[in-house]
Amino acid sequence: MGGGSAASTALVVLFLLLLTSGALSATFTFTNNCEQTVWPGLLSGAGSAPLPTTGFSLNTGESKSLPAPAGWSGRFWARTLCAADPTSGKFSCGTADCGTGTVECSGSGASPPATLAEFTLTGGGGRDFFDVSLVDGYNLPVLVAPRGVSTGGAANNSCSATGCVVDLNGACPSELKVKASGEGVACRSACEAFGKPEYCCSGSFANPNTCRPSSYSKFFKNACPRAYSYAYDDGTSTFTCPGGTSYLITFCPTTAR
Structure with missing residues:
Protein backbone atom coordinates (compact mmCIF):
# COMPACT_ATOMS: atom_id res chain seq x y z
CA MET A 1 0.00 0.00 0.00
CA GLY A 2 2.86 2.34 0.81
CA GLY A 3 4.26 1.92 -2.71
CA GLY A 4 0.89 2.66 -4.28
CA SER A 5 0.48 5.77 -2.17
CA ALA A 6 3.91 7.00 -3.18
CA ALA A 7 3.13 6.37 -6.84
CA SER A 8 -0.17 8.26 -6.54
CA THR A 9 1.59 11.16 -4.86
CA ALA A 10 4.20 11.23 -7.63
CA LEU A 11 1.47 11.34 -10.28
CA VAL A 12 -0.26 14.21 -8.50
CA VAL A 13 3.02 16.12 -8.26
CA LEU A 14 3.72 15.50 -11.95
CA PHE A 15 0.22 16.68 -12.88
CA LEU A 16 0.65 19.85 -10.83
CA LEU A 17 4.00 20.49 -12.47
CA LEU A 18 2.43 20.13 -15.90
CA LEU A 19 -0.33 22.52 -14.90
CA THR A 20 2.23 25.00 -13.62
CA SER A 21 4.25 24.69 -16.80
CA GLY A 22 1.17 25.38 -18.88
CA ALA A 23 0.24 28.35 -16.70
CA LEU A 24 3.67 29.86 -17.26
CA SER A 25 3.61 29.53 -21.04
CA ALA A 26 3.84 32.78 -22.98
CA THR A 27 2.36 34.20 -26.16
CA PHE A 28 4.48 36.30 -28.51
CA THR A 29 2.46 38.65 -30.72
CA PHE A 30 4.27 40.19 -33.68
CA THR A 31 2.90 43.37 -35.26
CA ASN A 32 4.20 45.06 -38.39
CA ASN A 33 3.79 48.81 -38.29
CA CYS A 34 6.36 49.37 -41.05
CA GLU A 35 5.39 50.81 -44.41
CA GLN A 36 6.49 47.61 -46.14
CA THR A 37 6.16 43.87 -45.59
CA PRO A 50 11.38 25.17 -32.06
CA LEU A 51 8.24 27.28 -32.08
CA PRO A 52 5.40 26.47 -34.53
CA THR A 53 7.20 28.41 -37.28
CA THR A 54 10.73 29.70 -37.82
CA GLY A 55 9.84 32.38 -40.35
CA PHE A 56 6.83 34.03 -41.94
CA SER A 57 5.69 37.13 -43.79
CA LEU A 58 3.92 39.98 -42.05
CA ASN A 59 2.18 42.59 -44.17
CA THR A 60 1.82 46.20 -43.14
CA GLY A 61 -0.68 46.42 -40.26
CA GLU A 62 -0.79 42.65 -39.78
CA SER A 63 -0.23 40.74 -36.51
CA LYS A 64 0.54 37.11 -35.74
CA SER A 65 0.65 35.32 -32.36
CA LEU A 66 2.74 32.29 -31.43
CA PRO A 67 2.73 30.27 -28.19
CA ALA A 68 5.99 29.45 -26.40
CA PRO A 69 6.45 26.97 -23.53
CA ALA A 70 7.96 27.79 -20.16
CA GLY A 71 11.73 27.47 -20.29
CA TRP A 72 11.96 28.51 -23.95
CA SER A 73 14.84 30.72 -25.04
CA GLY A 74 15.69 32.25 -28.37
CA ARG A 75 15.64 35.34 -30.53
CA PHE A 76 13.48 37.13 -33.08
CA TRP A 77 14.26 39.62 -35.84
CA ALA A 78 12.65 41.00 -38.98
CA ARG A 79 14.02 40.55 -42.49
CA THR A 80 13.48 43.28 -45.07
CA LEU A 81 13.69 43.65 -48.85
CA CYS A 82 12.83 39.98 -49.39
CA ALA A 83 11.81 38.21 -52.58
CA ALA A 84 11.95 34.85 -54.33
CA ASP A 85 14.16 34.58 -57.40
CA PRO A 86 11.83 34.27 -60.42
CA THR A 87 14.04 31.59 -62.00
CA SER A 88 15.26 29.44 -59.11
CA GLY A 89 12.54 30.25 -56.59
CA LYS A 90 15.24 30.83 -53.95
CA PHE A 91 14.05 33.22 -51.25
CA SER A 92 16.50 35.86 -49.97
CA CYS A 93 16.41 39.17 -48.12
CA GLY A 94 18.32 42.41 -48.37
CA THR A 95 18.79 42.63 -44.59
CA ALA A 96 18.91 40.03 -41.78
CA ASP A 97 18.68 37.07 -44.19
CA CYS A 98 18.92 33.64 -42.56
CA PHE A 119 14.26 36.02 -24.58
CA THR A 120 14.73 33.45 -21.83
CA LEU A 121 11.38 32.43 -20.36
CA THR A 122 11.06 31.30 -16.72
CA GLY A 123 14.79 31.41 -16.14
CA GLY A 124 16.50 32.17 -12.81
CA GLY A 125 13.99 32.73 -10.01
CA GLY A 126 11.16 31.72 -12.32
CA ARG A 127 11.40 35.05 -14.15
CA ASP A 128 11.59 35.97 -17.84
CA PHE A 129 14.68 37.77 -19.10
CA PHE A 130 14.60 39.77 -22.32
CA ASP A 131 16.42 42.47 -24.24
CA VAL A 132 16.71 44.20 -27.59
CA SER A 133 20.23 43.98 -28.96
CA LEU A 134 22.15 46.11 -31.46
CA VAL A 135 25.37 44.15 -30.85
CA ASP A 136 24.91 42.59 -34.31
CA GLY A 137 23.97 45.94 -35.82
CA TYR A 138 20.58 47.39 -36.73
CA ASN A 139 18.14 47.07 -39.60
CA LEU A 140 14.82 48.45 -38.31
CA PRO A 141 13.13 49.76 -35.13
CA VAL A 142 11.77 47.17 -32.68
CA LEU A 143 9.78 47.57 -29.46
CA VAL A 144 9.18 44.73 -26.96
CA ALA A 145 6.33 45.38 -24.52
CA PRO A 146 5.07 43.03 -21.77
CA ARG A 147 1.32 42.39 -21.89
CA GLY A 148 -1.01 41.91 -18.95
CA VAL A 149 1.40 43.37 -16.37
CA SER A 150 2.29 46.86 -15.25
CA THR A 151 4.93 48.38 -17.54
CA GLY A 152 5.54 51.46 -15.45
CA GLY A 153 8.85 52.45 -13.97
CA ALA A 154 12.23 52.95 -15.57
CA ALA A 155 14.30 51.05 -13.03
CA ASN A 156 16.79 48.52 -14.33
CA ASN A 157 15.59 44.92 -14.36
CA SER A 158 11.97 46.05 -14.16
CA CYS A 159 9.09 44.56 -16.11
CA SER A 160 8.86 47.34 -18.65
CA ALA A 161 9.07 47.91 -22.39
CA THR A 162 12.42 48.04 -24.12
CA GLY A 163 13.68 48.41 -27.63
CA CYS A 164 15.08 50.74 -30.22
CA VAL A 165 12.30 52.84 -31.68
CA VAL A 166 14.48 55.27 -33.65
CA ASP A 167 15.22 54.91 -37.36
CA LEU A 168 19.03 54.76 -37.38
CA ASN A 169 19.57 53.93 -41.04
CA GLY A 170 19.75 57.55 -42.14
CA ALA A 171 21.95 58.71 -39.25
CA CYS A 172 24.26 55.66 -39.38
CA PRO A 173 27.96 56.61 -39.75
CA SER A 174 29.01 56.22 -43.38
CA GLU A 175 31.61 53.56 -42.56
CA LEU A 176 28.87 51.40 -41.00
CA LYS A 177 26.03 52.11 -43.42
CA VAL A 178 24.57 49.38 -45.65
CA LYS A 179 22.92 50.76 -48.77
CA ALA A 180 20.45 49.48 -51.35
CA SER A 181 19.45 51.59 -54.34
CA GLY A 182 21.48 54.44 -52.84
CA CYS A 191 32.79 44.53 -34.94
CA GLU A 192 31.32 43.48 -38.28
CA ALA A 193 32.69 46.52 -40.10
CA PHE A 194 36.28 46.39 -38.81
CA GLY A 195 36.72 42.99 -37.15
CA LYS A 196 38.98 44.36 -34.42
CA PRO A 197 39.06 42.63 -30.99
CA GLU A 198 38.38 45.87 -29.13
CA TYR A 199 35.10 46.23 -31.04
CA CYS A 200 34.22 42.52 -30.94
CA CYS A 201 35.09 42.01 -27.23
CA SER A 202 37.30 39.09 -28.25
CA GLY A 203 40.83 37.93 -27.42
CA SER A 204 42.37 40.08 -24.70
CA PHE A 205 39.21 42.24 -24.79
CA ALA A 206 36.88 39.35 -23.88
CA ASN A 207 35.90 40.70 -20.47
CA PRO A 208 34.04 43.77 -19.17
CA ASN A 209 37.19 45.36 -17.76
CA THR A 210 39.02 45.57 -21.09
CA CYS A 211 36.12 45.82 -23.55
CA ARG A 212 34.69 49.28 -23.10
CA PRO A 213 32.11 51.32 -25.06
CA SER A 214 33.47 52.70 -28.34
CA SER A 215 32.37 55.80 -30.21
CA TYR A 216 30.36 53.49 -32.45
CA SER A 217 28.58 51.64 -29.63
CA LYS A 218 27.88 55.03 -28.04
CA PHE A 219 26.13 56.06 -31.28
CA THR A 236 20.94 49.08 -18.56
CA SER A 237 19.78 46.61 -21.20
CA THR A 238 18.42 43.43 -19.60
CA PHE A 239 14.81 43.43 -18.35
CA THR A 240 12.80 40.90 -16.36
CA CYS A 241 9.15 40.01 -15.89
CA PRO A 242 7.28 37.33 -13.93
CA GLY A 243 7.17 33.96 -15.65
CA GLY A 244 4.03 33.56 -17.74
CA THR A 245 4.08 37.12 -19.09
CA SER A 246 3.20 37.51 -22.78
CA TYR A 247 4.92 39.99 -25.09
CA LEU A 248 4.06 42.27 -27.99
CA ILE A 249 6.91 42.71 -30.48
CA THR A 250 6.29 45.66 -32.80
CA PHE A 251 8.39 46.41 -35.84
CA CYS A 252 8.58 50.14 -36.69
CA PRO A 253 6.49 51.08 -33.62
CA THR A 254 6.47 54.82 -34.22
CA THR A 255 5.69 54.81 -37.96
CA ALA A 256 2.68 56.94 -38.79
CA ARG A 257 0.47 55.32 -41.41
Whole structure:
Protein backbone atom coordinates (compact mmCIF):
# COMPACT_ATOMS: atom_id res chain seq x y z
CA MET A 1 0.00 0.00 0.00
CA GLY A 2 2.86 2.34 0.81
CA GLY A 3 4.26 1.92 -2.71
CA GLY A 4 0.89 2.66 -4.28
CA SER A 5 0.48 5.77 -2.17
CA ALA A 6 3.91 7.00 -3.18
CA ALA A 7 3.13 6.37 -6.84
CA SER A 8 -0.17 8.26 -6.54
CA THR A 9 1.59 11.16 -4.86
CA ALA A 10 4.20 11.23 -7.63
CA LEU A 11 1.47 11.34 -10.28
CA VAL A 12 -0.26 14.21 -8.50
CA VAL A 13 3.02 16.12 -8.26
CA LEU A 14 3.72 15.50 -11.95
CA PHE A 15 0.22 16.68 -12.88
CA LEU A 16 0.65 19.85 -10.83
CA LEU A 17 4.00 20.49 -12.47
CA LEU A 18 2.43 20.13 -15.90
CA LEU A 19 -0.33 22.52 -14.90
CA THR A 20 2.23 25.00 -13.62
CA SER A 21 4.25 24.69 -16.80
CA GLY A 22 1.17 25.38 -18.88
CA ALA A 23 0.24 28.35 -16.70
CA LEU A 24 3.67 29.86 -17.26
CA SER A 25 3.61 29.53 -21.04
CA ALA A 26 3.84 32.78 -22.98
CA THR A 27 2.36 34.20 -26.16
CA PHE A 28 4.48 36.30 -28.51
CA THR A 29 2.46 38.65 -30.72
CA PHE A 30 4.27 40.19 -33.68
CA THR A 31 2.90 43.37 -35.26
CA ASN A 32 4.20 45.06 -38.39
CA ASN A 33 3.79 48.81 -38.29
CA CYS A 34 6.36 49.37 -41.05
CA GLU A 35 5.39 50.81 -44.41
CA GLN A 36 6.49 47.61 -46.14
CA THR A 37 6.16 43.87 -45.59
CA VAL A 38 8.68 42.32 -43.20
CA TRP A 39 9.57 38.65 -42.71
CA PRO A 40 10.16 37.80 -39.02
CA GLY A 41 12.74 35.12 -38.34
CA LEU A 42 12.80 32.94 -35.18
CA LEU A 43 15.70 30.98 -33.73
CA SER A 44 15.34 28.77 -30.65
CA GLY A 45 18.29 28.50 -28.28
CA ALA A 46 20.17 25.28 -27.55
CA GLY A 47 17.90 22.83 -25.75
CA SER A 48 14.72 24.76 -26.60
CA ALA A 49 12.11 23.22 -28.85
CA PRO A 50 11.38 25.17 -32.06
CA LEU A 51 8.24 27.28 -32.08
CA PRO A 52 5.40 26.47 -34.53
CA THR A 53 7.20 28.41 -37.28
CA THR A 54 10.73 29.70 -37.82
CA GLY A 55 9.84 32.38 -40.35
CA PHE A 56 6.83 34.03 -41.94
CA SER A 57 5.69 37.13 -43.79
CA LEU A 58 3.92 39.98 -42.05
CA ASN A 59 2.18 42.59 -44.17
CA THR A 60 1.82 46.20 -43.14
CA GLY A 61 -0.68 46.42 -40.26
CA GLU A 62 -0.79 42.65 -39.78
CA SER A 63 -0.23 40.74 -36.51
CA LYS A 64 0.54 37.11 -35.74
CA SER A 65 0.65 35.32 -32.36
CA LEU A 66 2.74 32.29 -31.43
CA PRO A 67 2.73 30.27 -28.19
CA ALA A 68 5.99 29.45 -26.40
CA PRO A 69 6.45 26.97 -23.53
CA ALA A 70 7.96 27.79 -20.16
CA GLY A 71 11.73 27.47 -20.29
CA TRP A 72 11.96 28.51 -23.95
CA SER A 73 14.84 30.72 -25.04
CA GLY A 74 15.69 32.25 -28.37
CA ARG A 75 15.64 35.34 -30.53
CA PHE A 76 13.48 37.13 -33.08
CA TRP A 77 14.26 39.62 -35.84
CA ALA A 78 12.65 41.00 -38.98
CA ARG A 79 14.02 40.55 -42.49
CA THR A 80 13.48 43.28 -45.07
CA LEU A 81 13.69 43.65 -48.85
CA CYS A 82 12.83 39.98 -49.39
CA ALA A 83 11.81 38.21 -52.58
CA ALA A 84 11.95 34.85 -54.33
CA ASP A 85 14.16 34.58 -57.40
CA PRO A 86 11.83 34.27 -60.42
CA THR A 87 14.04 31.59 -62.00
CA SER A 88 15.26 29.44 -59.11
CA GLY A 89 12.54 30.25 -56.59
CA LYS A 90 15.24 30.83 -53.95
CA PHE A 91 14.05 33.22 -51.25
CA SER A 92 16.50 35.86 -49.97
CA CYS A 93 16.41 39.17 -48.12
CA GLY A 94 18.32 42.41 -48.37
CA THR A 95 18.79 42.63 -44.59
CA ALA A 96 18.91 40.03 -41.78
CA ASP A 97 18.68 37.07 -44.19
CA CYS A 98 18.92 33.64 -42.56
CA GLY A 99 20.40 32.01 -45.64
CA THR A 100 18.08 29.02 -46.02
CA GLY A 101 16.64 30.03 -49.39
CA THR A 102 13.12 29.77 -47.96
CA VAL A 103 10.82 31.87 -45.78
CA GLU A 104 11.43 29.45 -42.89
CA CYS A 105 14.78 29.97 -41.14
CA SER A 106 14.89 26.33 -39.95
CA GLY A 107 17.50 26.78 -37.23
CA SER A 108 19.60 29.46 -38.91
CA GLY A 109 20.17 32.89 -37.41
CA ALA A 110 20.13 36.36 -38.90
CA SER A 111 22.98 37.59 -41.05
CA PRO A 112 24.17 40.89 -39.50
CA PRO A 113 23.26 43.65 -39.33
CA ALA A 114 20.00 42.85 -37.57
CA THR A 115 18.02 44.26 -34.66
CA LEU A 116 17.46 41.30 -32.30
CA ALA A 117 14.86 40.66 -29.61
CA GLU A 118 16.20 38.01 -27.21
CA PHE A 119 14.26 36.02 -24.58
CA THR A 120 14.73 33.45 -21.83
CA LEU A 121 11.38 32.43 -20.36
CA THR A 122 11.06 31.30 -16.72
CA GLY A 123 14.79 31.41 -16.14
CA GLY A 124 16.50 32.17 -12.81
CA GLY A 125 13.99 32.73 -10.01
CA GLY A 126 11.16 31.72 -12.32
CA ARG A 127 11.40 35.05 -14.15
CA ASP A 128 11.59 35.97 -17.84
CA PHE A 129 14.68 37.77 -19.10
CA PHE A 130 14.60 39.77 -22.32
CA ASP A 131 16.42 42.47 -24.24
CA VAL A 132 16.71 44.20 -27.59
CA SER A 133 20.23 43.98 -28.96
CA LEU A 134 22.15 46.11 -31.46
CA VAL A 135 25.37 44.15 -30.85
CA ASP A 136 24.91 42.59 -34.31
CA GLY A 137 23.97 45.94 -35.82
CA TYR A 138 20.58 47.39 -36.73
CA ASN A 139 18.14 47.07 -39.60
CA LEU A 140 14.82 48.45 -38.31
CA PRO A 141 13.13 49.76 -35.13
CA VAL A 142 11.77 47.17 -32.68
CA LEU A 143 9.78 47.57 -29.46
CA VAL A 144 9.18 44.73 -26.96
CA ALA A 145 6.33 45.38 -24.52
CA PRO A 146 5.07 43.03 -21.77
CA ARG A 147 1.32 42.39 -21.89
CA GLY A 148 -1.01 41.91 -18.95
CA VAL A 149 1.40 43.37 -16.37
CA SER A 150 2.29 46.86 -15.25
CA THR A 151 4.93 48.38 -17.54
CA GLY A 152 5.54 51.46 -15.45
CA GLY A 153 8.85 52.45 -13.97
CA ALA A 154 12.23 52.95 -15.57
CA ALA A 155 14.30 51.05 -13.03
CA ASN A 156 16.79 48.52 -14.33
CA ASN A 157 15.59 44.92 -14.36
CA SER A 158 11.97 46.05 -14.16
CA CYS A 159 9.09 44.56 -16.11
CA SER A 160 8.86 47.34 -18.65
CA ALA A 161 9.07 47.91 -22.39
CA THR A 162 12.42 48.04 -24.12
CA GLY A 163 13.68 48.41 -27.63
CA CYS A 164 15.08 50.74 -30.22
CA VAL A 165 12.30 52.84 -31.68
CA VAL A 166 14.48 55.27 -33.65
CA ASP A 167 15.22 54.91 -37.36
CA LEU A 168 19.03 54.76 -37.38
CA ASN A 169 19.57 53.93 -41.04
CA GLY A 170 19.75 57.55 -42.14
CA ALA A 171 21.95 58.71 -39.25
CA CYS A 172 24.26 55.66 -39.38
CA PRO A 173 27.96 56.61 -39.75
CA SER A 174 29.01 56.22 -43.38
CA GLU A 175 31.61 53.56 -42.56
CA LEU A 176 28.87 51.40 -41.00
CA LYS A 177 26.03 52.11 -43.42
CA VAL A 178 24.57 49.38 -45.65
CA LYS A 179 22.92 50.76 -48.77
CA ALA A 180 20.45 49.48 -51.35
CA SER A 181 19.45 51.59 -54.34
CA GLY A 182 21.48 54.44 -52.84
CA GLU A 183 19.59 54.49 -49.53
CA GLY A 184 20.63 53.29 -46.08
CA VAL A 185 18.83 50.04 -45.24
CA ALA A 186 20.89 48.84 -42.27
CA CYS A 187 23.70 49.89 -39.93
CA ARG A 188 26.58 47.50 -39.18
CA SER A 189 28.24 47.08 -35.82
CA ALA A 190 31.87 48.19 -35.54
CA CYS A 191 32.79 44.53 -34.94
CA GLU A 192 31.32 43.48 -38.28
CA ALA A 193 32.69 46.52 -40.10
CA PHE A 194 36.28 46.39 -38.81
CA GLY A 195 36.72 42.99 -37.15
CA LYS A 196 38.98 44.36 -34.42
CA PRO A 197 39.06 42.63 -30.99
CA GLU A 198 38.38 45.87 -29.13
CA TYR A 199 35.10 46.23 -31.04
CA CYS A 200 34.22 42.52 -30.94
CA CYS A 201 35.09 42.01 -27.23
CA SER A 202 37.30 39.09 -28.25
CA GLY A 203 40.83 37.93 -27.42
CA SER A 204 42.37 40.08 -24.70
CA PHE A 205 39.21 42.24 -24.79
CA ALA A 206 36.88 39.35 -23.88
CA ASN A 207 35.90 40.70 -20.47
CA PRO A 208 34.04 43.77 -19.17
CA ASN A 209 37.19 45.36 -17.76
CA THR A 210 39.02 45.57 -21.09
CA CYS A 211 36.12 45.82 -23.55
CA ARG A 212 34.69 49.28 -23.10
CA PRO A 213 32.11 51.32 -25.06
CA SER A 214 33.47 52.70 -28.34
CA SER A 215 32.37 55.80 -30.21
CA TYR A 216 30.36 53.49 -32.45
CA SER A 217 28.58 51.64 -29.63
CA LYS A 218 27.88 55.03 -28.04
CA PHE A 219 26.13 56.06 -31.28
CA PHE A 220 23.70 53.16 -30.78
CA LYS A 221 23.39 53.72 -27.03
CA ASN A 222 22.69 57.43 -27.29
CA ALA A 223 19.91 56.77 -29.80
CA CYS A 224 18.48 53.72 -28.01
CA PRO A 225 19.48 53.85 -24.32
CA ARG A 226 17.55 50.68 -23.35
CA ALA A 227 19.05 48.46 -26.04
CA TYR A 228 22.32 46.50 -25.90
CA SER A 229 25.00 48.47 -27.72
CA TYR A 230 27.97 46.15 -27.14
CA ALA A 231 28.61 42.78 -25.47
CA TYR A 232 28.95 43.96 -21.85
CA ASP A 233 26.10 46.46 -21.83
CA ASP A 234 24.05 44.36 -19.34
CA GLY A 235 23.41 46.93 -16.63
CA THR A 236 20.94 49.08 -18.56
CA SER A 237 19.78 46.61 -21.20
CA THR A 238 18.42 43.43 -19.60
CA PHE A 239 14.81 43.43 -18.35
CA THR A 240 12.80 40.90 -16.36
CA CYS A 241 9.15 40.01 -15.89
CA PRO A 242 7.28 37.33 -13.93
CA GLY A 243 7.17 33.96 -15.65
CA GLY A 244 4.03 33.56 -17.74
CA THR A 245 4.08 37.12 -19.09
CA SER A 246 3.20 37.51 -22.78
CA TYR A 247 4.92 39.99 -25.09
CA LEU A 248 4.06 42.27 -27.99
CA ILE A 249 6.91 42.71 -30.48
CA THR A 250 6.29 45.66 -32.80
CA PHE A 251 8.39 46.41 -35.84
CA CYS A 252 8.58 50.14 -36.69
CA PRO A 253 6.49 51.08 -33.62
CA THR A 254 6.47 54.82 -34.22
CA THR A 255 5.69 54.81 -37.96
CA ALA A 256 2.68 56.94 -38.79
CA ARG A 257 0.47 55.32 -41.41
